[in-house]
Amino acid sequence: MFKPYSALALAKHALSPDRPWPRAWNSPEPKSSYDAIVIGGGGHGLATAYYLAKNHGLTNVAVLERNYIGSGNVGRNTTIIRSNYMIDGNTQFFEHSLKLWEGLSHELNFNCMVSHRGQVVLAVSPAQLDTFARRGNIMRLNGIDAELLDRGQVMKLLPYLDYSKDARWPIYGGIIQERAGTVRHDAVAWGYARAADTLGVHIIENCEVTGFVMDGDKAVGVETSRGKILAGKIGIAVAGHSSHVAKMAGLRVPIETHVLQAFVTEPVKPMVDHVISWGAELFYLSQSDKGGMVFGGHIDGFNTYTQRGQFPRIQTVAECAVSLLPLMSKLRLLRHWGGVMDMTPDGSPFIGRTERPNLYFNGGWCYQGFKATPASGWTFAHTIAHDEEHELNRAYSLDRFEKGRELDEFGIGNWTYKQ
Ligand SMILES: Cc1cc2nc3c(=O)[nH]c(=O)nc-3n(C[C@H](O)[C@H](O)[C@H](O)COP(=O)(O)OP(=O)(O)OC[C@H]3O[C@@H](n4cnc5c(N)ncnc54)[C@H](O)[C@@H]3O)c2cc1C
Numbered sequence: 001m002f003k004p005y006s007a008l009a010l011a012k013h014a015l016s017p018d019r020p021w022p023r024a025w026n027s028p029e030p031k032s033s034y035d036a037i038v039i040g041g042g043g044h045g046l047a048t049a050y051y052l053a054k055n056h057g058l059t060n061v062a063v064l065e066r067n068y069i070g071s072g073n074v075g076r077n078t079t080i081i082r083s084n085y086m087i088d089g090n091t092q093f094f095e096h097s098l099k100l101w102e103g104l105s106h107e108l109n110f111n112c113m114v115s116h117r118g119q120v121v122l123a124v125s126p127a128q129l130d131t132f133a134r135r136g137n138i139m140r141l142n143g144i145d146a147e148l149l150d151r152g153q154v155m156k157l158l159p160y161l162d163y164s165k166d167a168r169w170p171i172y173g174g175i176i177q178e179r180a181g182t183v184r185h186d187a188v189a190w191g192y193a194r195a196a197d198t199l200g201v202h203i204i205e206n207c208e209v210t211g212f213v214m215d216g217d218k219a220v221g222v223e224t225s226r227g228k229i230l231a232g233k234i235g236i237a238v239a240g241h242s243s244h245v246a247k248m249a250g251l252r253v254p255i256e257t258h259v260l261q262a263f264v265t266e267p268v269k270p271m272v273d274h275v276i277s278w279g280a281e282l283f284y285l286s287q288s289d290k291g292g293m294v295f296g297g298h299i300d301g302f303n304t305y306t307q308r309g310q311f312p313r314i315q316t317v318a319e320c321a322v323s324l325l326p327l328m329s330k331l332r333l334l335r336h337w338g339g340v341m342d343m344t345p346d347g348s349p350f351i352g353r354t355e356r357p358n359l360y361f362n363g364g365w366c367y368q369g370f371k372a373t374p375a376s377g378w379t380f381a382h383t384i385a386h387d388e389e390h391e392l393n394r395a396y397s398l399d400r401f402e403k404g405r406e407l408d409e410f411g412i413g414n415w416t417y418k419q
Pocket residue numbers: 039040041042043044045064065066067068070071072073074075076077078079080081207208209210237238239240241245260261262296337338339340341365366367368369370371372
C-alpha cells in the first residue's frame with residue numbers, strides 16, 4: 001500500500017528546497033525479456049499493466065512508451081465520463097467503467113478528482129426527445145441511472161442557456177445522467193503509473209516500438225529504440241497510432257486516423273456545474289475546476305496524424321458555443337489543441353486477441369476512450385492473462401465486421417461516417 005502524505009509532510013516538502021518530491025514511479029532500464037509487454041503508456045496501457053499485476057498476479061510486465069507518460073490523448077481529452085449507452089456490449093462495458101471510476105481515487109490512493117457533476121444532453125426537437133426517452137428506458141432497464149427532463153426542468157437546471165425565440169436551435173428538453181461527470185485526466189495516467197510501478201511493473205518512457213520479433217506467425221518480442229525486448233505476451237494500446245503499430249505485425253485494422261480539437265477559455269467564476277452536450281451538433285461543454293470553459297465538437301474531416309487543428313472547425317465549434325451560451329461571446333479563448341483519434345466504422349472499440357498468437361490489440365476508441373480507461377484496462381488485462389475475452393469485451397472483437405456483428409451507436413461514439 002502507498003503511504004499517504006500527512007499535512008506536516010506536505011508542508012515540509014513545500015517549504016524545503018533541498019527536499020525534492022520523490023519520483024512517483026521508477027525509471028528502470030529495460031530488461032531483455034518480460035512475461036508481458038504493453039505498448040503505449042496512455043491511460044489504457046497503464047491501466048492494463050496495473051490490472052495485469054493487481055488482478056492476475058502478472059508483475060514481470062513492462063509498459064513501453066515512446067514519449068513521456070501522459071503525452072498522448074490521456075492528457076489531451078476533455079475529461080468526460082458517462083455510461084449512457086444502449087446497445088448490448090457497450091451498455092455493460094461502459095457501466096462497469098463508471099463503477100470503477102467511482103472508487104478509483106481510493107483504489108490507486110491518488111486523487112483523480114472524480115466529479116459526478118452529471119451530464120445533460122439537450123434535445124433540439126420533439127423527435128429527439130423521443131429517442132432520449134428510449135435511450136433512458138434502456139439504460140434504466142440495465143440498472144443505469146437516467147432521467148428525462150422537460151424544457152422547464154432544463155431551464156431550471158441550466159438557466160444560462162439561450163431559451164429565446166431567436167435561439168439558433170430550440171431546446172425541447174434533455175436527458176440527464178447524474179453519475180456522469182469529469183475526471184482530472186493526467187492524474188489518471190499518473191495514478192495508474194504509480195500504482196503499477198508499486199506492484200513491480202516497469203514503466204519505460206522514451207522507448208519507441210519500431211517492429212515485432214516474430215517466430216513464424218507468433219509475436220515473441222519487440223524491436224525498440226532501446227533495443228530488442230522479448231516477451232511471452234504483447235498488448236498493443238497505442239490509441240491514435242493503432243493502425244501504424246498493428247501494421248508492423250502485418251495486421252490491417254479497420255481504423256481511420258483523424259484529429260479532434262478541444263478548446264478552453266480564460267477562467268471565470270464557477271457557473272456551469274454540469275457537463276452539457278448538445279444534440280444539434282456534436283458540441284459539448286463543461287467548466288474546469290480552474291474556471292475555464294472547456295469545449296469541443298466534431299473531428300476535423302480528413303485523415304491525419306497531426307495534433308494541430310484547422311480554422312473551419314474552430315469557427316464551427318465557436319459558433320455552437322456562442323449560440324448555446326451567448327455569454328461565451330464575451331470570453332477570450334485561451335488555447336486549443338488536438339489529439340490523434342483512432343476512429344472505427346461503427347464507433348465502438350476493439351479489445352481482444354489477434355490472428356497472431358501472443359499478440360493482443362486494444363484500440364479504436366474514437367471520442368470515447370477516456371471514460372473507458374478503467375474497464376478497458378480491466379478487460380484487456382484479463383484477455384492477455386487468460387488468452388480469452390472477458391465477457392465485457394467479447395463484443396469488441398476485431399472480426400465483428402466480417403461476421404456482421406457491428407455495434408453502431410450513432411452519435412455516441414462516432415459521427416464520422418454519417419455526415
Ligand atoms: C480533444 C480530445 C477530447 C477528448 N475528449 C474525451 C472525453 O471527454 N471523454 C472521453 O471518454 N474521451 C475523450 N477523448 C478520447 C480519449 O482521450 C482517447 O480515446 C483515449 O485517451 C485513448 O486512449 P489512451 O489514453 O491510452 O491514449 P494515449 O494517451 O494517446 O496513449 C497511447 C500512447 O501510445 C504511445 N505510442 C504510440 N506509438 C507508440 C510506439 N510505436 N511505441 C511506444 N509507444 C507508442 C503514445 O505516445 C501514447 O502515449 C478525447 C480525445 C481528444 C483528442
